[in-house]
Amino acid sequence: MQVNLLKTVVSSIAGQQASPIVDLLHDKKNVNEFLIAKKLKLTINQTRNILYKLGDEGIVSFTRKKDRKKGGWYIYFWTLNTGKGLIKFRDHLLGSLDGMKAQLNKRKTEKFFHCPNCQIESNEENALQYQYTCPECGEVMQLKDKGKEVENLEKEIAKLEGILAGVNQEIEVISKKEESVKQRKIRAEARKKSKERALKKKKKEREMKKGKKKVKKAKKKSFTASSFKSKLKKFLRR
Ligand SMILES: [Zn+2]
Incomplete structure (x- = not known):
């Protein structure tokens, strides 16, 4: 990163x-x-x-x-942390950006008033309630120039969006890396399994061959036993 x-x-x-x-x-x-x-x-x-x-x-x-x-x-x-930590940070960033954009929108569309003595600020609804006088000192409230605030908010939003773009890029790089590691693991696992299957097959074949030999041997044995018996019979008949 x-x-x-x-x-x-x-x-x-x-x-x-x-x-x-x-x-x-x-x-x-x-x-x-x-x-x-x-x-x-x-x-x-x-x-x-x-x-x-x-x-x-x-x-x-x-x-x-x-x-x-x-x-x-x-x-x-x-x-x-990278990866998961970064995703969490991105969520946090998106939340802050949402809040700041809402605030910017409010600043741009609503009127705010302030008292030049106490720096108390109120929105239009509250100012109207006090008939545009300060609730603390009674001074006439003035319409607030929001230029500087709007400018600052816009600057801050642009900065966070820059960070967000970098974070998104980094998350993409990390998730691509993780994906290729995952794919490699899957391929290795498949290779291992096919090797195991081939080994099992060979073992089975070997066992079958052995089994056939055993049957042959047993036949041979029984043959020699029966020939021995018949020889014995012949001998006894004498
Ligand atoms: Zn005041």
């Missing part, structure tokens, strides 16, 4: 200071959290906070071990 995309994902979840975690965990497994804290120059609690946030989004997962030296405290070992 691309390190840069992961860094964008990580900092969008846990803030800019969290992005070096990607360098520490990339291509590794079960990294000790104390090592992560030391490398990030953060306290263990700050480090855990970041890792829990990433864990909630499925970006990292942990195993833990009891540390007998530290009186039975748990030490957590962290691993970056």
Whole structure:
């Protein structure tokens, strides 16, 4: 997975200071959290906070071990997730984008009023209820210029959509890889089964041959026994 995309994902979840975690965990497994804290120059609690946030989004997962030296405290070992973790993150991203688009739409279509003294904001319905005066100070409320807010929202949405495109691409790469691994396994399994069938067939054939030989031998034996009997009879008749 691309390190840069992961860094964008990580900092969008846990803030800019969290992005070096990607360098520490990339291509590794079960990294000790104390090592992560030391490398990030953060306290263990700050480090855990970041890792829990990433864990909630499925970006990292942990195993833990009891540390007998530290009186039975748990030490957590962290691993970056791709695949399933990324799918979970995509769901989260889609949810945020939906919310932001709804907000943008509201900002664009509805009127908002604010008090220049208290910065209280209200929608048109509430403003009308107070006859366009501030419920705190009585100042006349002013129509809010939403240009800046709309611009910021649009910027944020564009940024998230960029991340989403990268995440989608990565998920596709991963699922293709998983699919080819699966197909390879299926083919190997089929080869193994046909080999087993061939072996069984050979064994059966061998057993049948042996069986025939036995019958022949038995016939031979019974023949010699009966010839012996007749010889004996002849001998006794003498
Ligand atoms: Zn006011």
